[in-house]
Amino acid sequence: MDDRFGLDRKVALAGPLTLDGGGTLSPVEIGYETYGTLTADASNAILVCHALTGDQHLASPHPRTKKPGWWQRMVGPGKPIDTDRSLVICANVIGSCMGSSGPGSAAADGQPQAMRFPVITIADMVRAHAMLLDHLGIARLHAVVGGSMGGMQALAFAAQYPGRAGAVLAIATSARHSAQNIAFHEVGRQAIMADPNWRGGDYYGGEPPAAGLAVARMAAHITYLSEAGLTEKFGRRLQARDVKTFGFDADFQVESYLRHQGLAFTDRFDANAYLYITRAMDYFDLAEAHGGSLAEAFRGNPARFCLVSFDTDWLYPTPESRSVVHALNAAGAPVSFVELSAPHGHDSFLLDVPALDRVVAGFLG
Template sequence: MVEERYLKVRIGDLPLDSGETLPGVELACSVTGRLRPDGSNLVVVCHALTGSHHLWGPSVEGLPEGWWNGVVGPGMAIDTDRFCVVCFNNLCSPYGSTAPSSLGPEGRPWGMRFPLVSCRDVARSQVMGLRALGVERALAVVGGSMGGMVALEMALSFPKVFERCVVIAAPMRLYPQAIAYNEVQRQAIMWDPDWREGDYYPDPGPVRGLATARMLAMITYRSENSFVSRWMREVAHGDPWRWDGKFQVETYLHHHGQELVKRFDANCYLYLTRAMDLHDVLAGRGGSPEEAFGGFSGRDILGVGISSDMLFPNWQVEEVVSSAKRAGVNGWYEEIESPNGHDAFLIDLDQVDDILRTFWRRTGMG
C-alpha cells in the first residue's frame, strides 16, 4: 500500500518580489510514490488558502484530513500507483513551512515583521523545494483556488520544469471584489483586541476575529442555491425573534469559524490573503497575455471553472485559457456543473476526477 511521507526541505534564503530576502526558508511537504530521478512520473499539487500538504487519507498528527480524498490516491485521477505526487505546504502557512508564526532571527515568532509575499514567491519557493529534492522537471502541476494561482505561477515562471498545468477555480489576476472580501476578513482579525499588532504569541490570539473572517469566507465559498437547498429559512434552535435563536445558516457559519481557529494562525491568514491580492501573472511580464504566457507556448494548460462560483466566476478561469491560447499554449476549458459554489472542486470529486482523466488522455498521460 502506497503511503504519503512527510518531509522538511531546507531551501535557504528566498528572494522575494518585494525586493526583500527571506532567510533560512523551510518547506514542509508530502511525497507519495517512488520518484524517478528525472521527474518523469512527478505530479505537483498546490493547496488552497487554509489547506495543507496532506492530500489524502485520514487526519494525521497536526494535520487535518486529506483535502483531496477521491482525486488523489491509488486508482484516482492523480493515481499514486502510477505517479509520484508531491505537495508543499505553502510559504506563510502554519503547517510546518516558514511563516509569520515561525521563529524569526530575533528568536521569537516573526509576527508582522515577516515580509509580504506573493503567489509568485510561493511558486518560486516550491520550485526551489523540488530542486532540493533533486527534481528538475515534472509531468504536471495542479492546483485549486489559491493553489491554482500558485500552480499557474509555477508553470509561467518555470516553463522548462512543467509540461502541463491545471488551474481549477482560480483567475490569472485577482479582481477587485475578491480583494474586497479579503480586506474585510483581515480587518475582522486586526480589529480584535487580542491581535495586539500581531504580537500575540504564545497566546491564542484574535480567535474571534479569525472566526469572523472565516464566516465571511464561507459565504463566498458557497452559492445561494446551496444555502437554499440545504436550509432555506430553517431554524436551528430557539426563537429567531430573540437573540438566542439561530437560523441553520448562522450555526453553519459559526461552526466553520470555530473549527478554523482550532487549526490555523491568524497572522498566517493575513499574509496568505494578501498574497492572493498580489496575484497578477501579467505583472512584471510585459503586461500582455502573449508575453506572460509566451514561455509556456507549445505546452498544455487546462482551466476548470465552476458554474456557480461567486468568488472566482467561471469567466475568470476562461480568461486564463483564452490568454494562454493567444500565446500559442495548447489550452482547454472545462466546467464543473454544480450548485456548491467555489467549494465544488472539494465536493464534486467525481467531476474533478473525470475532467483530470480526460486531460491526461488528451495530453498523453492517460
Template sequence: MSEYIQHDQQGSSVGRVEKRTYTFARPPAAMRLECGATLGPVTLAYETCGRLNEDRSNAILILHALSGDAHVAGTYTDSDDKPGWWDFMVGPGKGIDSDRHFVICTNILGSCMGSTGPASIDPTTGKPYGLSFPVVTIADMVDAQKQLMDHLGVHRLHAVIGGSVGGMQALEWSVRYPDRVESAVLLATTTRHSALAIAFNEVARQAIMADPKWNGGDYHDGEKPDLGLAVARMIGHITYLSDESMRLKFGRRLQDKADFSFNFDADFQVESYLRHQGRKFVDRFDANAFLYITKAADYFDLERQYGEGSAVAAFSGARARFLVLSFTSDWLYPTYQSRTMVKAMKKNGLDVSFCEIEAQWGHDAFLLPSDRLSAIMKGFLDGDNDQ
C-alpha cells in the same frame, strides 16, 4: 528514510503517509523575496505518495488553496479516520493516479501548517516573527517550491495542479519556469483578483485586525485574536459557497427552535453553521498567516507581472499543456475569468483544454467528490503518459 518511499496502499487509498520538512536558505545564503527583503532559513513541509520513476519524468506537484496544507491524501496512522483534503482525487486508479505518478504536495511559504510563516520563530529574536515577517507573494511561494523540487531531484514536472490560490501558484509555475512544467491543471482560479475578491479579503483582514487581542500582530505570548479570525473565516466561507448550495443546505430553517428567540443567538441554521466553521478554524490556523496569504492572493496579477497589462503577453513564454476547469456556481472566480485566460493561452498557440463543470456547490466544488472531475483529470494526466 529515502525521499522516494513507496507508501503502503490500502484499497484505493495511498495508505499511510508521512509529513516531512526541507530547510534551505540558511544565512548568509538567505532567500531574496519580491518585496526586496531576505528570509532564511526557510522550511517547507511536504508529503509524497507513489514512486519517482527511473527518468524522473512522472512527478506531479499539487498546490493547495488558502487554508490548506501538505496533507493531500492518505492517513498518518492505521487508525486515522481523517484522510488528506483531496483523498478522493489522489490514489491508485484515481484522477491523480499514484500508481503512475509521484505525487508531491507542499505547504506554502507564509502558512502555519509546517512551513515558515509569521508564526515561526525568528532566529534573530527567538520569538515568533509576527508582523516582522516580510510580505510574501505567489512568486515567492513558487520559488520556494522550486528549491524543494531541486532537493527531490525533480527538474521537470509532469504536471502542476492547483485550485483557487493553488491555481495561482500553478499559473506562476507555468510562466516563471516554463521549461520545468510539462502540463498545468487550473481549477476554479484566476490570473488576478477582481475588485470583489479583494474587497472580501480586506473585510476579513479588518475583522482580524479589529480584534483587540490581535495586538498589532504580537499575540503569541497571550490570548489569540480568535474572535477576529473566526469572523474572517465566516466571511471567507460565504464566498466559497453559492446561493443554491446555501438554499439547499439551510434555506430559512431554524436551529433547534420552533420560533425566533428575539435576541442575537443563532436562530437560523446557516448562522449556527458559520459560527461552527469559525470556531473550528481558530483551532488550526494562525491569524497572521491568514493576513499574509490573502494579501499574496490579492497582489497576484499575471498580466502586470509578465505581460505589462496584457493577458496574451503574460502567456507568451509558457510552454505547458493546460487544462482549465471552472464551475457554474463559482461566483468568487466565475467562468468568464477562466474563458479570458483560455483565450489568452490560445492566442499564443498553446495546447489548451477547457471545461465548465455543472456544479451547485460554488467555489469549493473542486474540493468535493465528482466522478466527472476525476475522469477529466485522469484523462488529461494519463492520456499521453506511456510510462
C-alpha cells in the same frame, strides 16, 4: 530509503529566496508530503498546490483535526491523481502555518517573526516550490495542479518556469484578484486586526485573536458557497427548534453552520498566516508582471494547459478562467477548457463532483 520522500516531511533549505517585495528569505523552511514513488528518470512527479487555508495534508489525515486529507477523494492509488503511477508532492506554502516559513516561524532572536515576516506573493510561494523540487531532484514535473489559490500557483509556476511542467491544470481560479476579491479579503483582515488579542501580531504565547479570525472565516466561507447551494442545504430552516426564539442565538441552521465553520477554523489556523496569504492573493496579477499582457506570461510555453471552472462559482467565476484561456490561445499554447455544472459554488473543486474526476484523470493521462 530516501527520507526526502514520504509523509510529514520538513526541510530547511539554505536559500536565500529573493522575494518580490525586495527582501530575502533564508532559510526557507518547507513542510511537505509525497505520495507514491519517483521513477528512476524522475519523470512522474505531480505537484499539487493547495488553497488559502489548505496545507500539505493532501491525502493523509490532518494532524490537528484528524480529518481526511483535503483532496483524499482525488489523490491515491487508482484515483484521478494516481499515486500508483505518479509521485505526488504537496507543500505548505510559505507564509502559512503548517511547517513552512511564515509569521509564526522564529526569527534570529528566537521569537516568532509575527509581522516582521516579509509580505510574500504567489510568485514567492512558487519560488519556494521550485527550490523544493530542486531538493527532491526533480528537474521537470509531469504536471502542476491546483484549485483556487492552488490554481494561481499552477499558472504562476508555468509562467515563471517555462518548460518545468509538462502539463498545467488550474481549477476554479483566476489570473488576477478582482476588486471584489480584494474587498472580501480586506474585511477578513480588518476583522482580525480589530481583535484586541491580535496586538499588532504579537500574540504568540498568549491568547490568539480567535474571535476576529472566526469572523474572517465566516465572511470568506460565504464566498465559497453558492446562493443556491446555501438555499438547498439550509434554506430558512431553524436549528434544532420548531419556532423562532426572537433572540440573537443561532435560530437558523445557516447561522449555526457559519459559527461552527468560524470556530473550527481557529483551532487549525494562525491568524497572521491568514493575513499574509490573503495579502499574497490580493497582489496576484499575472499579467501585470508581463507588461499588462496575460498572453505574454505564456508566450512560447511548451506545456499543455487545462482550465476548469464551475458554473456556480461567484468567487472566481467562469469569465476569469475564460480570460486565461484566451490568453493561452493568443500565446499559441495548447489549452482545453471546461465549465462544469455543480451546485455548490467555489468549493465544488473540493467536493464530490465526478465530472471533475474525469477531467483530471483524462488531462493528466
